[in-house]
Amino acid sequence: MSKGLISERALASAAAKSTLLNYLKDGPYAARAGDPEICDFVLGNPHDMPLRAFVNALKTWVEPRDKNWFAYKLSEETAQQAVARGLRDRTGLPFEADDIAMTNGAFGAIATALQAFVDPGEEVIMNLPPWFNYEAMIRLFGATPVMVRVRADDLDLDVDAIGAAISAKTAMVIVNTPNNPTGRMYPAETLDRLAAVLTDASARHGRPILLLSDEPYSRLMFDGLRFISPAEHYPYTAISYSYGKALLTPGERIGWLALSPNIPDRAPLRRLIMTTQVSAGWLFPNATLQHAIEDLEAMSIDIDHLQRKRDRMIGFLREIGYQLHVPEGTFYLLPKCPIEDDLAFAESLASHNVYVLPGTICDIPGYFRISLTANDEMIDRSVEGFRRAFSEARSDVASSAAAS
Numbered sequence: 001m002s003k004g005l006i007s008e009r010a011l012a013s014a015a016a017k018s019t020l021l022n023y024l025k026d027g028p029y030a031a032r033a034g035d036p037e038i039c040d041f042v043l044g045n046p047h048d049m050p051l052r053a054f055v056n057a058l059k060t061w062v063e064p065r066d067k068n069w070f071a072y073k074l075s076e077e078t079a080q081q082a083v084a085r086g087l088r089d090r091t092g093l094p095f096e097a098d099d100i101a102m103t104n105g106a107f108g109a110i111a112t113a114l115q116a117f118v119d120p121g122e123e124v125i126m127n128l129p130p131w132f133n134y135e136a137m138i139r140l141f142g143a144t145p146v147m148v149r150v151r152a153d154d155l156d157l158d159v160d161a162i163g164a165a166i167s168a169k170t171a172m173v174i175v176n177t178p179n180n181p182t183g184r185m186y187p188a189e190t191l192d193r194l195a196a197v198l199t200d201a202s203a204r205h206g207r208p209i210l211l212l213s214d215e216p217y218s219r220l221m222f223d224g225l226r227f228i229s230p231a232e233h234y235p236y237t238a239i240s241y242s243y244g245k246a247l248l249t250p251g252e253r254i255g256w257l258a259l260s261p262n263i264p265d266r267a268p269l270r271r272l273i274m275t276t277q278v279s280a281g282w283l284f285p286n287a288t289l290q291h292a293i294e295d296l297e298a299m300s301i302d303i304d305h306l307q308r309k310r311d312r313m314i315g316f317l318r319e320i321g322y323q324l325h326v327p328e329g330t331f332y333l334l335p336k337c338p339i340e341d342d343l344a345f346a347e348s349l350a351s352h353n354v355y356v357l358p359g360t361i362c363d364i365p366g367y368f369r370i371s372l373t374a375n376d377e378m379i380d381r382s383v384e385g386f387r388r389a390f391s392e393a394r395s396d397v398a399s400s401a402a403a404s
């Protein structure tokens, strides 16, 4: 696309999103999304009816209690207090209500953080494989993404490589834990080493580097694991969160950006975040969702059921012959394709009515991502498709080996 009317930043941002959009809008999935015949593992969208408790909370809190109920809302104090209380309980850190900015999901929290803390021309370090929107968002705000791949053997952060990627222009490092798409939660020892590297680099460059810990899946942990936030390890941390994952309601936009209580002198930052949210286009959630927050804080999809779906799929996929690790959190699985070309393999699965996200889209070619938000009936129906695509791929590999 040529520049014409469009800003260079918008063009660079759109280019970063083109693989995903091509797949969703023009690829094999485009024509079949919503078709009841398919087994849809592509995105983290619900395929069961929403939580009744969520619907009841909306009904309760849409009822006005005073004349200001639907007035312009910044971050509502009651919402900030409920979030800070939850964060204190989960992290043991003394989060304060004033450090919480209510946002339109994690998307809004990340956009707010980028605009408040990063200048055009500065660098933001992000890890590969990434959530597929970070690069586009960083570019939209005129900054430069610097990509660092996680370690191939255990998918843990490559702290040495992050250290080597830091320059005098580094304003922010984004870490997503538990990770979409790997399902990995970064362990305390890794976070300690990351903190040491960031502290050292901040001192060297004479400015603190902000760690943006993107944690929308922090309440979707398996096997009773406690989620460990990077905020427990590095003082200059901001956390982005969305209720869209644990409640599986991503169309009702609410989340928050929280400043760690260990960041010194936060008063000017709090004010700056609020004015950034206003100027960037009123990036606050709607009034009803903010009023409902205490109810939303207390609810979750059934994690035991999610874990049963995880275990069932890992079981039959491994039995067929797929190689895949066991995620510690999130609602994703990341199997290896039986052939190198993940786009071709996703097409082959699609020919058997099974739709997945090719790894190329999230920068992990040779793999594919499964979203466990698919319902039980889809999972049952998918077994045969996964089996057939696997044996077709294997017989193709065998016949091309025999031919050569």
Ligand SMILES: Cc1ncc(COP(=O)(O)O)c(C=O)c1O
Pocket: 044, 104, 105, 106, 107, 108, 131, 176, 180, 214, 216, 242, 243, 244, 245, 250, 255
């Ligand atoms: C890692 C990560 N961060 C942020 C988001 C954005 O979440 P939301 O759309 O609920 O704001 C997502 C959604 O898929 C995600 O996976």
